[in-house]
Amino acid sequence: MMSTTEERSTPAKVPRSVRIIACGMIAREVLAVNAQLGHDHIDLKCIDANYHHHPDRIAPAVDRAIRKARAEGFEHIFIGYADCGTGGDLDKVCAAHGVERIAGPHCFSFYMxxxxxxxxxxxxxxxxxxxxxxxxxxxxxxxxxxxxxxxxxxxxxxxxxxxxxxxxxxxxxxxxxxxxxxxxxxxxxxxxxxxxxxxxxxxxxxxx
Structure with a gap:
């Protein structure tokens, strides 16, 4: 039988929990859509919206955020970015980690x-x-x-x-x-x- 100490040291698992790593520009919208869909298994983390002025920073920031999410125990991760000026670099990061992102070149496209x-x-x-x-x-x-x-x-x-x-x-x-x-x-x-x-x-x- 597991001791009380062992029980406390075992992290709770939520198999359906999904970490969304999203651009800060769409944080409000991601929350609104998930509310409409009735999702209660979403954990949202945002990356600074100002990276859109420096798109070369987006892919490295997403890579770090994915690694952090994995370390926190998230198996299911979704990237709340389109390509957003990364020139395919974000897709390389997604492929390396086996995660998906929102389809499209930028948020204007997927909103339309x-x-x-x-x-x-x-x-x-x-x-x-x-x-x-x-x-x-x-x-x-x-x-x-x-x-x-x-x-x-x-x-x-x-x-x-x-x-x-x-x-x-x-x-x-x-x-x-x-x-x-x-x-x-x-x-x-x-x-x-x-x-x-x-x-x-x-x-x-x-x-x-």
Whole structure:
């Protein structure tokens, strides 16, 4: 018979528990989708959203997070990133650890639906995308890191080749709508709005 000491030293196991390692830009959305799906077996850990300004850091950070999750006893791990500018490096990390990620080149694509984004083709080349996250954190995540608060004349250098700002709406929130419009105006871009909901993110997480 196992002693009390031995019982206490044996970690509890939750066979269905899944560690999601996700970009901080979609943390709120991952939680919302899992709530809609009724998932109660998800453990979410996020990587700094600012790594999107340094995509070469994403794959190494995910690699470290996977190793940490394995050390914590998680057998089932899912990566809450698309490729996100890693040039295939994230796929190499996923393959090395035998884990899957969200399909698609970036979150704008999977919010729209990857098939719809691909079908749009060249139309998207001159589109600047706004998500709920970016509408909510526009100054902190974009304006200040790019120095546009101090050097507004750089706007054309960064955004001169864009023709429109397309707000991909995850949640129908008038306050976020106003912020997205203001962001487009600040960048001097034509504003458009498209309600996408969570798109293929729901499909990806439903399989967990």
């Amino acid at each position: 639906g990857n098939a719809a984004f691909e079908a749009a083709g060249d139309e998207m080349m001159t589109t600047f995308f706004i998500t709920d996250f970016l509408a909510r954190h526009f100054d902190a995540f974009l304006i200040r890191p790019l120095g546009l608060d101090r050097f507004p004349e750089l706007r054309d250098t960064y955004f001169g080749h864009y023709e429109r700002a397309l707000y991909l709406v995850q949640t129908d929130d008038p306050e976020l709508e106003a912020k997205a419009r203001a962001a487009a105006d600040r960048l001097g871009l034509r504003y458009e709005r498209r309600v996408t909901g969570y798109g293929d993110l729901t499909v990806a997480l439903a399989g967990l």
